[in-house]
Amino acid sequence: MQFEWHTAGPDQVLEGLDSSAHGLNAREVEKRRGEHGANCLTPPQKQHAFVRFLSQFNNILIYVLIVAGAVTAALNHWVDAWVIFGVVVLNALIGYIQEGKAEKAMDALKGMLSPQALVRRDGRTGQINAETLVPGDIVLLQSGDKVPADLRLLNVKDLKVDESILTGESVPVEKTMDPVQPDAPLGDRYCMAFSGTLVTYGKAEGVVCAIGDRTEIGRISSMLAKVQTLQTPLLRRVEEFGRTLTFLIVALSVFLFMFGFFFRGYGALEMFNATVGLAVAAIPEGLPAIMTITLAIGVQAMARRRSIIRRLPAVETLGSVSVICSDKTGTLTRNEMTVRSVSVNEKDFQVTGSGYDPHGAFILGEQEVDLAEHPDVRLLGHIALLCNDAELENKDGAWVLSGDPTEGALAALGMKAGYDAVAVREEWPRIDLIPFESEHRFMATLHHNHTGKAFFYLKGAPEAVFDRCSSVHSGEQELSFDRDIWENRARDMAGRGERVLAVACKRVTMEHTALRFSDVEGGLTLIGIIGMIDPPREEAVEAVARCQAAGIRVKMITGDHVDTARAIGKMTGIGEGRQALTGQEIEVMDDAELMRRVDEVDVFARSSPGHKLRLVKALQASGNVVAMTGDGVNDAPALKRADVGIAMGLKGTEVSKEAAEMVLTDDNFATIANAVEQGRTVYDNLKKSILFVLPTNGGEALSILFAVMLGSTLPITAVQILWVNMVTAVTLALTLAFEEAESNVMQRKPRKQTEPLLSRFIVWRIMYVSLILVTGTFGLFLWYEEMGYPHETARTVAVNTLVLFEIFYLFSARFFVRSAFSINGLLGNRYVLYASALLVLLQVLFTYVPFMQRIFDTTPLELDQWLVILVVSSTVLFFVEVEKFVRRRFFGGEEHMS
Numbered sequence: 056m057q058f059e060w061h062t063a064g065p066d067q068v069l070e071g072l073d074s075s076a077h078g079l080n081a082r083e084v085e086k087r088r089g090e091h092g093a094n095c096l097t098p099p100q101k102q103h104a105f106v107r108f109l110s111q112f113n114n115i116l117i118y119v120l121i122v123a124g125a126v127t128a129a130l131n132h133w134v135d136a137w138v139i140f141g142v143v144v145l146n147a148l149i150g151y152i153q154e155g156k157a158e159k160a161m162d163a164l165k166g167m168l169s170p171q172a173l174v175r176r177d178g179r180t181g182q183i184n185a186e187t188l189v190p191g192d193i194v195l196l197q198s199g200d201k202v203p204a205d206l207r208l209l210n211v212k213d214l215k216v217d218e219s220i221l222t223g224e225s226v227p228v229e230k231t232m233d234p235v236q237p238d239a240p241l242g243d244r245y246c247m248a249f250s251g252t253l254v255t256y257g258k259a260e261g262v263v264c265a266i267g268d269r270t271e272i273g274r275i276s277s278m279l280a281k282v283q284t285l286q287t288p289l290l291r292r293v294e295e296f297g298r299t300l301t302f303l304i305v306a307l308s309v310f311l312f313m314f315g316f317f318f319r320g321y322g323a324l325e326m327f328n329a330t331v332g333l334a335v336a337a338i339p340e341g342l343p344a345i346m347t348i349t350l351a352i353g354v355q356a357m358a359r360r361r362s363i364i365r366r367l368p369a370v371e372t373l374g375s376v377s378v379i380c381s382d383k384t385g386t387l388t389r390n391e392m393t394v395r396s397v398s399v400n401e402k403d404f405q406v407t408g409s410g411y412d413p414h415g416a417f418i419l420g421e422q423e424v425d426l427a428e429h430p431d432v433r434l435l436g437h438i439a440l441l442c443n444d445a446e447l448e449n450k451d452g453a454w455v456l457s458g459d460p461t462e463g464a465l466a467a468l469g470m471k472a473g474y475d476a477v478a479v480r481e482e483w484p485r486i487d488l489i490p491f492e493s494e495h496r497f498m499a500t501l502h503h504n505h506t507g508k509a510f511f512y513l514k515g516a517p518e519a520v521f522d523r524c525s526s527v528h529s530g531e532q533e534l535s536f537d538r539d540i541w542e543n544r545a546r547d548m549a550g551r552g553e554r555v556l557a558v559a560c561k562r563v564t565m566e567h568t569a570l571r572f573s574d575v576e577g578g579l580t581l582i583g584i585i586g587m588i589d590p591p592r593e594e595a596v597e598a599v600a601r602c603q604a605a606g607i608r609v610k611m612i613t614g615d616h617v618d619t620a621r622a623i624g625k626m627t628g629i630g631e632g633r634q635a636l637t638g639q640e641i642e643v644m645d646d647a648e649l650m651r652r653v654d655e656v657d658v659f660a661r662s663s664p665g666h667k668l669r670l671v672k673a674l675q676a677s678g679n680v681v682a683m684t685g686d687g688v689n690d691a692p693a694l695k696r697a698d699v700g701i702a703m704g705l706k707g708t709e710v711s712k713e714a715a716e717m718v719l720t721d722d723n724f725a726t727i728a729n730a731v732e733q734g735r736t737v738y739d740n741l742k743k744s745i746l747f748v749l750p751t752n753g754g755e756a757l758s759i760l761f762a763v764m765l766g767s768t769l770p771i772t773a774v775q776i777l778w779v780n781m782v783t784a785v786t787l788a789l790t791l792a793f794e795e796a797e798s799n800v801m802q803r804k805p806r807k808q809t810e811p812l813l814s815r816f817i818v819w820r821i822m823y824v825s826l827i828l829v830t831g832t833f834g835l836f837l838w839y840e841e842m843g844y845p846h847e848t849a850r851t852v853a854v855n856t857l858v859l860f861e862i863f864y865l866f867s868a869r870f871f872v873r874s875a876f877s878i879n880g881l882l883g884n885r886y887v888l889y890a891s892a893l894l895v896l897l898q899v900l901f902t903y904v905p906f907m908q909r910i911f912d913t914t915p916l917e918l919d920q921w922l923v924i925l926v927v928s929s930t931v932l933f934f935v936e937v938e939k940f941v942r943r944r945f946f947g948g949e950e951h952m953s
């Protein structure tokens with residue numbers, strides 16, 4: 056029988072799991088991993104390969120082809136029928152392979168976001184991949200974490216967990232350590248934290264009692280397994296378009312049949328052939344597969360540039376983003392904090408040193424000082440070190456931080472002030488704490504030393520700390536606290552772009568063994584304030600400028616002081632010369648006023664996650680498409696609400712990642728700009744493949760239509776059409792998926808979300824190129840017929856003309872309106888060159904190999920015929936380039952593409 060962990064006390068559970076609060080040692084971990092395996096859920100069973108293959112046929116375009124094939128077979132045209140069926144199967148095969156590739160790409164992305172867990176092993180705490188957890192491991196939880204396995208809680212500090220994934224209950228559950236009844240339902244097992252649930256508040260420690268499939272979530276995981284669908288709004292629109300097109304084609308075919316039969320005197324048999332030809336000509340059967348693979352290639356390219364797409368539609372939305380709201384710390388700045396200045400009663404010191412290296416001096420005026428003469432600064436350093444969770448470690452000469460950078464800077468300060476971190480923490484053990492949260496902006500700890508002294512220590516944003524102070528520490532005395540003076544000093548620091556923290560304390564008796572909010576409401580003594588710098592990332596400054604050139608407004612939303620925010624804004628080019636708003640000001644505005652103001656303000660300071668949500672809503676209400684970054688658990692609602700929620704891969708909580716559409720693996724603003732560029736490129740490439748594929752179908756369909764209208768022989772047969780569609784789809788059209796961004800992609804305004812897929816520009820270009828193609832193809836066919844060549848030769852000329860048209864058009868199709876006549880234009884995409892060469896080879900086989908001649912009714916061509924074909928087909932390049940020139944010259948180029 057399985058041990059009922061929730062019914063036992065912590066010690067009993069630890070004993071049962073043969074573990075201790077110290078954690079397991081490496082050997083034990085290794086052994087248990089061998090016994091229990093990895094902490095991951097067995098992936099859901101994929102559809103059987105054959106079923107997936109069959110599903111490729113479930114497409115209205117393919118149905119029409121199958122009917123066409125059946126009609127052809129019924130007419131005893133077996134070769135044609137086999138070619139049609141062959142194409143149907145080949146198409147399904149290509150779709151199947153490409154879909155598989157695209158799915159693999161998505162799976163790989165999922166793997167890149169594997170969750171982490173904070174564990175204690177052998178007394179040391181560190182992050183590990185959650186998959187490597189074993190039963191008996193001690194896991195530390197904090198707000199924003201996703202619980203990595205089923206845990207029996209050993210130690211709980213205000214822990215609240217959202218268990219809706221398991222119980223459906225959306226209100227977070229408060230956890231305790233007390234055992235519960237054996238038959239308590241999951242939702243009432245307050246001493247357990249279940250894998251997959253989300254910590255929304257507080258901290259805790261627990262011991263792993265079940266992993267992988269043996270967790271509660273594992274038992275029901277098959278119900279939850281979500282298969283990533285490769286569908287996005289754009290692809291859905293393409294599919295809809297495909298359906299509409301099919302109906303049109305069927306209607307047109309019926310019309311054609313009637314027309315030919317009744318008005319042109321064709322026989323029924325001949326008209327069947329023509330109708331089948333029309334249907335297969337007009338159907339862009341390769342298009343859906345091309346679009347899917349283009350999207351997948353785009354998503355892979357994004358992952359290489361450090362942005363991982365969690366929900367595919369975000370790729371398209373990225374291209375129409377008009378506002379990016381970014382956090383400051385770590386995204387626009389490096390998140391490498393170093394204390395630069397310290398102010399204690401009436402004295403301002405500069406602090407030297409770099410990074411987290413705890414070596415540096417204190418300068419007063421121009422002089423380095425001995426801190427023995429400045430006990431206030433020593434005390435500041437002492438508290439900075441104790442009211443702190445960060446650890447600095449010297450690894451091979453470099454100082455490495457584990458923990459929060461703000462706290463890392465404070466720890467380095469404490470060490471510069473002459474303290475040994477380990478010794479101080481041993482001498483002043485921490486009895487309790489109130490953890491830092493962006494909402495209240497401070498952290499407080501309670502310490503007892505071994506000589507019977509007890510203190511509350513508090514550090515946080517100056518306003519939060521000043522609110523609680525009634526005196527100031529100065530040497531041995533306590534003076535009254537003059538808030539104005541201290542606010543001015545804090546403002547001076549913030550004006551230099553420094554993040555400011557104030558430090559305070561309160562002496563209490565040893566009877567105090569718990570720390571509550573009410574304990575630090577007031578009566579504290581201010582020790583001093585500390586200013587730390589966090590330089591902007593150079594690449595972020597450049598990326599902000601790039602976004603602004605692309606018509607995207609960049610807004611900074613930060614918890615920092617308004618002056619710090621403004622100063623950093625100035626360094627990064629955000630909101631210069633404009634007003635800034637603070638959280639307090641937002642609070643007193645109603646939604647209508649916020650909506651009015653939100654456009655003119657770029658810097659939002661002292662804002663908390665709740666404000667982010669209101670800002671997103673206000674920006675959306677004024678017609679913006681909003682990308683919003685976030686990392687904390689409370690950012691999740693804003694991330695969900697934003698059009699593109701962006702979570703931080705490094706410092707972001709699991710909760711924020713779950714809510715986001717996209718995750719940055721380097722937390723860098725420049726990566727967002729790159730993702731926008733990539734998103735625009737992917738959308739462009741999807742449009743380019745439509746622009747490329749549809750004129751082929753248009754040209755072919757028109758050839759048949761005109762032929763019937765004019766009462767001429769068909770210039771190209773159904774099987775030849777299928778050949779052309781197939782070979783061009785697998786060679787030429789796919790190359791556009793690899794097309795790099797156009798050089799002006801970040802100089803265009805964001806795409807309007809309402810812009811239709813088939814914009815006027817696209818429809819026009821499709822018609823224009825279709826007409827060029829039909830004129831050349833049909834024209835040459837008629838000319839050769841006129842000269843008395845057999846139908847077969849005239850058709851071979853027509854087919855080769857069509858294919859070469861495609862090759863030439865591809866060079867043009869790489870750019871919407873920019874000229875293709877440049878080195879990059881002609882040679883820039885090597886896939887275009889490979890595919891063209893391959894296609895030429897295929898056409899040679901098509902024309903000269905006897906077996907092909909039999910299937911496709913082709914005849915060999917002479918050199919002069921090839922020259923004619925070459926001259927005629929190359930005209931498409933010139934005609935389209937002339938059209939582009941006119942568009943650039945007289946119609947404002949891409950500005951008027953829609």
Ligand code: ATP
Pocket residue numbers: 382383384385459461462491492493496497498514515516517554555556612613614615616
């Ligand atoms: P950004 O939006 O720029 O990334 P943020 O929203 O993360 O910044 P917070 O971390 O909420 O900003 O910090 C807000 C303020 O709280 C800081 O200006 C600082 O004064 C204070 N603060 C930050 N970290 C801590 C901490 N660990 N302990 C106490 N106070 C802190």
